[in-house]
Amino acid sequence: xxxxxxxxxxxxxxxxxxxxxxxxxxxxxxxxxxxxxxxxxxxxxxxxxxxxxxxxxxxxxxxxxxxxxxxxxxxxxxxxxxxxxxxxxxxxxxxxxxxxxxxxxxxxxxxxxxxxxxxxxxxxxxxxxxxxxxxxxxxxxxx
Amino acid sequence: xxxxxxxxxxxxxxxxxxxxxxxxxxxxxxxxxxxxxxxxxxxxxxxxxxxxxxxxxxxxxxxxxxxxxxxxxxxxxxxxxxxxxxxxxxxxxxxxxxxxxxxxxxxxxxxxxxxxxxxxxxxxxxxxxxxxxxxxxxxxxxxxxxxxx
Numbered sequence: 001x002x003x004x005x006x007x008x009x010x011x012x013x014x015x016x017x018x019x020x021x022x023x024x025x026x027x028x029x030x031x032x033x034x035x036x037x038x039x040x041x042x043x044x045x046x047x048x049x050x051x052x053x054x055x056x057x058x059x060x061x062x063x064x065x066x067x068x069x070x071x072x073x074x075x076x077x078x079x080x081x082x083x084x085x086x087x088x089x090x091x092x093x094x095x096x097x098x099x100x101x102x103x104x105x106x107x108x109x110x111x112x113x114x115x116x117x118x119x120x121x122x123x124x125x126x127x128x129x130x131x132x133x134x135x136x137x138x139x140x141x142x143x
Numbered sequence: 144x145x146x147x148x149x150x151x152x153x154x155x156x157x158x159x160x161x162x163x164x165x166x167x168x169x170x171x172x173x174x175x176x177x178x179x180x181x182x183x184x185x186x187x188x189x190x191x192x193x194x195x196x197x198x199x200x201x202x203x204x205x206x207x208x209x210x211x212x213x214x215x216x217x218x219x220x221x222x223x224x225x226x227x228x229x230x231x232x233x234x235x236x237x238x239x240x241x242x243x244x245x246x247x248x249x250x251x252x253x254x255x256x257x258x259x260x261x262x263x264x265x266x267x268x269x270x271x272x273x274x275x276x277x278x279x280x281x282x283x284x285x286x287x288x289x290x291x292x
Binding site: 021028031032034035036037038040052062063064066067068070071073074075078079080082083084085086087088089 | 190
C-alpha cells in the first residue's frame with residue numbers, strides 16, 4: 001500500500017518505480033477479452049492473427065498494455081489523485097513479450113487551487129521496442 | 144473507407160452499471176495485485192468509499208455496450224483495418240460499485256492523412272463524457288482510431 005503522498009515530497013525528475021510484467025501469455029489476452037468485452041480475434045485466435053499478417057500469432061490488446069501502465073501509475077500515485085491519463089499506442093505487443101513500464105515527473109505546479117504533478121510514462125518490450133508513450137497528471141494534497 | 148462527413152455526429156447514449164465483480168475482473172486480467180481494486184476493506188483503509196474502478200475501466204462500457212458495432216458500421220469503417228492510435232481519460236471523480244454511468248459517444252473529428260511512407264489512412268476521434276446517476280460528471284474518454292486504407 002502506498003504511503004501518504006504529499007505535493008511537497010514530489011520533485012521534477014523523480015523516477016517511477018519500474019514495473020516489469022510478462023511474458024504476456026495468450027491466456028491473459030483471453031482473460032482481458034472477457035473483462036473488457038473486446039473479442040477481436042486478433043487477440044485470441046492465432047490462425048486468424050497469422051492470416052492477417054501477424055507472424056507470431058495473436059497480439060495483445062493495446063488497452064491491456066495501457067492497463068499495465070495504469071497499474072504502474074497507481075502503484076506510485078494512488079488512483080484517488082489521478083486526474084488525467086493518456087497514451088499513444090506506438091507498436092503492437094506480441095505474445096510472450098515482457099513489458100517494462102517506466103516514467104518520471106516532468107512538471108509540478110499550482111493550478112486552479114490544485115497542486116498538480118505531470119509525468120511521462122513509457123512501456124517497452126524486452127527488445128527495447130516502444131509500445132506506449134503516455135502522460136498522466138495527479139492532484140496531490142499538501143502538508 | 145470511413146465516411147468523413149460524420150464529424151459532430153452523436154450516437155445513442157451508453158448506460159452501464161459499475162459492478163464490484165467487473166472491477167475485480169479487470170484488475171485480475173491486467174494482473175494488478177493492488178488490494179484497493181480487490182478488497183473493499185483494503186480500499187476503505189486506503190481512503191476510498193469502496194473499491195474504485197481501475198484507470199482504464201471505461202473501456203468496459205464501450206466494448207460491452209453493443210453500440211460499438213453500430214458506430215463502426217455507421218462510420219463505414221472496416222474494423223479489420225482499424226488500429227487504436229490513442230486513448231486518454233480525464234477523471235472528475237472515482238467510480239464505485241453501484242454507480243450507473245451514462246455517456247454519449249460523439250465523433251469530434253474525422254480526417255484523411257498520408258503517412259511519411261505515402262500510405263493513406265483515416266483518423267477518427269471520438270469523445271464520451273460520462274455522468275453518474277446523480278448527474279455529476281465522472282470522466283471523459285477520448286479515443287483516436289486509425290483506419291488503414
